[in-house]
Amino acid sequence: MLLPRIFAPVRAAAQVSSAYLIPSSRVLDVLRTANGFTTSSPTLSFLRHASHQSQGRANGAKDGPGKRLGAKKSGGEYVIPGNIIFRQRGTAWFPGENCKFGRDHCIFSMASGYVRYYRDPLKHPKRQYIGVAFEKDEALPYPQNGARRRRLNMLPVKMGGVEVETPEVQVVMGEVQVEGGAEVETSISAPQRNKSGTVLAMGKKGYAFRESNWAIGRAAETANVVVKEFVPGDRFTAWQKSKARIALNEEKKRLRMAGKKTAKPKKKTLRN
Template sequence: MLLPRILAPVRASCQLSSHVLSPASRVLDALRIANGTSAPPALSFVRHASHQAQGRANGAKDGPGKRLGAKKSGGEYVIPGNIIFRQRGTGWFPGENCKFGRDHCVFATESGYVRYYRDPLKHPKRQYIGVALDKDDALPYPRNAARKRRLNMIAVKIDTNSKGFEGQPVVTDLQVGDGTGSETSIRATPRGNPKDEPRGLVIGKGYAYRMANWDIGRAAERANVQVKEFTPGNRWAAWRKSQARIAANVEKKKLRNAGKKSPKPKPRQQRQR
């Protein structure tokens, strides 16, 4: 599109106030009167490009951003695996129930509510991101408070004098067998006889119930589960039978195709030199 450009500067004049500006078709006439000349001003024409100019060489490298920053706000509910914060470097550190990803992102390891906080007792200058298990909890948790474990359970001290623990052996100081036959050595621990009946669950060190290893290993024997014994055969004889079977199949295939008339091959045409 060609647009006219007025080269002569427009001078402000009080005479312009005595004239009323006309519509767009008479704008040039009003400018001529203001400049004190009736001759049409010189016009120049500007030609714009018909095609878009070539872009810069490095323009292809500019892509979308890395989408860094907070993905979950404080107080928002998360589940294990949810990414809370993406970053480059260690501006934020994982706190309670959180861990680092390999790209320094902070993600949740437990279900709960996001908390952004500082822990002066742990590190005075670091910023932490944690997950509180309850909505009303504040992080960091008190140092001497009972820790909430997975499944939202709290560790409670077991009373060995209660009804469920009567007659159960409790090993408090288990040591590696030293050959002396002490009460707490492994050699002095009763192993049991495979022919005996299973003793059931026995409380071990701490408060974990489990069956003895020998008891677990004899479960199939007590259930009379019979397994067919593996007998390795003669591999050389098996290979000879396989070769004989393959040769017999080849002979059968030849006999089947003997009765069929095969088409005569076409004579080859000699090339013209």
């Protein structure tokens, strides 16, 4: 709707005395004079006001919700394998002890423990690392030449020139026991025995101390089971055998179907 643009009706009324009555035919002339118009320009200016609010979002992101980046676990918080510790774009943080990268550069835990945010100048002078410590009072990074703890409470120990992982409760290193006034150095090379007292020798890879594992690993040997040696690479012979087997199965199926009586199809009758 177009409305006349009247700027100062109050000012016009102030200039006119209240005792003076203006005829109805002179009201427009008084308003024009008050607003700066003369009788030579009787046209009035009109202003178009918006009748509806313009469309569009005043607040909020234009590209949808945020990506929820940042720290998901704080320092010292307990995590389990698979927990995401930090989400990021790029490599502001790097995975440290018992952590790995995800495909979107997120860092997640590989073991149960407590989160640590730290730096390791010996590995890189400027990088920031996120790791998982097994104990609440442990600090990262670990000493450079110290024994590294692994999952399942294991420590790497050299035995006979081969590095194996042994339970921490069995490791006694650098201690000296006194027996009858003589110093005897302790070690972890004591033989392992089963319930019957039989000595169990360690396998090639440095494990299989348990009697159940020992029995399972030698079940075929004690039963004199002989397995035919597999000869790899003879694919042509395998293809011939497979082809002959398929042809034989098709022949058997054809003979079975020939022995069965098949029903004759009904004659089609034309409807009038």
